[in-house]
Amino acid sequence: MQFNKLWRMLRLGVKSLLLHKLRSSLTMLGVVFGVGAVVAMLAVGEGASRKALDEIKALGSNNIMLTSKQNADNQAAAGSRSMVKFYGLKYDDEKRIRGTFSTVEHTVPTKDLRKNAFFGERSAELRIVGTTPQWFELVVRDVVAGRVLLERDMFTASNVCVLTESGARKLLAATSVIGEPLQVGSDVYEVIGIVRNEPGGTSGARTPDSEVDAYIPINVAKERYSDLMIRRASGSFQAEQVELHRILVSVKNIDDVEDTAAGLNRMMTLFHPEGDYELFVPLAVLRAARAQANIWKWTLFSIAAISLLVGGIGIMNIMLASVTERTREIGIRRAIGAKKNQIITQFLVETVVLSASGGFIGTIVGPAIAQVITFMSGIDTIVPLYSIVLAVGISMSIGIVFGLYPAVRAANLDPIDALRHD
């Protein structure tokens, strides 16, 4: 019964909107573009933030990264006194971290090497990382072929290596390379696997494996190649001695990440007062990026909301005109016996039909605008489901909010005056 009445009200509303097709569609256009703008702006905001968040997530949000860094003061001072520069993280640091923090699950030390490698006919300079098998638990990547490093490789100090995709590409190695020999410097390694690696991000935070071509067991790296690294640069030698280039620390519980990071920082300042290290907490960056993305989204949303507001005002304007125009009709309906609420409903149904259909078209136009933005600027856009739901919800509410005043005004007309109106 109630549904039947509403259905008839709806038909009545659609009918009187269709009487003024141009006017109705122009009014609707305001909402179409308002909703379209909201959806498109949210898509841009979502796309931008999703990209940044994905990059940071690739770092692992449970991880803390310590990186050796050549301090600027140190560089100048050391340069004047000696040819060899000593700096960076020590083997002891890793042991100390493992021994101190109960919240820490794994510590993964790494040693970076740059070596010329030969694979069959092909040679290339590879960026090799000596590390432990735990690396692959912290930096989880797809294994393309073969396997990753295992404890027994450490135990037996085997000459084995795992190529990354970028390393394999440099050597033009296919997946069939498993078991083939790879010559690094004067040593020969057996290729045991290929893993995917995350290419470098644009958000400032580098993934730990973005510039890695191959992994070897850290004890092998330490044994075969000294901590001293000599670089030849145009006529001069440059030597530096670094024990560990990086220590990855994984924290068992994500809630402890920030406390552990703070503790780590205190401990490191104590043992490295010269500040030759860098502490990086992906989670903190993630939080900041998320906050940044939210501000960004809200800004875009507010701008788009203004156009929606303008659309709403357009509806109100037209409905006020319509109420004036139909004063007599209202008088007739009231005289016959329509209650005020029924007049309000009649006009509200019209505005809601208007704004909801505008909203519906807007949810088609919005993603289309987003596509155009992506096409023209290359900015990633993602249309999240919530933005569609939000846009439709908002457009319906706009119909109600901006339709209410004209509707109430219509209902409050004095029937006698309304009947006399011409």
Add this chain to the structure above:
Amino acid sequence: MTDRVPPTTEAGAPDLPDTHGTPAAPPGQGHATGADSTAAETDRGGALIELTDLRKIYQMGDQQVHALAGVNLELGRGEFWAIMGASGSGKSTMLNVLGCLDRPTSGRYRLEGQDVAELDDDALSEFRLRHLGFIFQSFNLIPQLTVRENIELPLFYLGWEADRSAAHAAKIAERVGLGDRIEHRPNELSGGQQQRVAVARSLANDPPVLLADEPTGNLDTATSGQIMALLKELNQQGKTIIMVTHERDIAAHAQHHMHMRDGIVDRIVRDA
């Protein structure tokens, strides 16, 4: 168009009493519609409308205008009244108050025993819907609705189902002689036909009382005659009709006359 005397020979116009299965009904004894109208028959002659010291005062600047200055009146069921008077005599105010569109400043108005002052706005709307039908000088049809939809208006607010409502509207249109115009819009009809639609609309909810405000004011003499004949027939079928007019020959169709002057009932002529 075909709006010429005699009234009931218009194309498609049926012999009104025949359509209700009471061809032999004497004047004033017929059924209002096919629907229930027992009240109209059992209470015939009893006071349907009671006005007691009814006043309506308008404030115009610093001046008070007594549009109704104490009206005492009893109108019986099934009567056909013409309210006459010069403009400004209060007859329009009287009709508005009787039609529950306007509330009196003081005094009592009882319709079918209901004191109208006790009703709030919603209840008053409902009361109009169930007890009153309006016929206006300017027809007051809704231009964008078809004849059938205009007739259906009261039924819409009564909450009738679409099918039943449409069928009922068609039946009433037939009754006022517009059976073939049902899907037309008001502007495609002549003045007389439009007023017939208005009459049909006022009948749709089968109210005991019809209020007509100069129903022939916008019509030529011939068409006026047809409309008056139609009202007379409705009166004979039991409807109480109260009509405001300033034309003597139109008033002559009514059973009783009431002359108003300066907000009071100046003179009553029964069985004029």
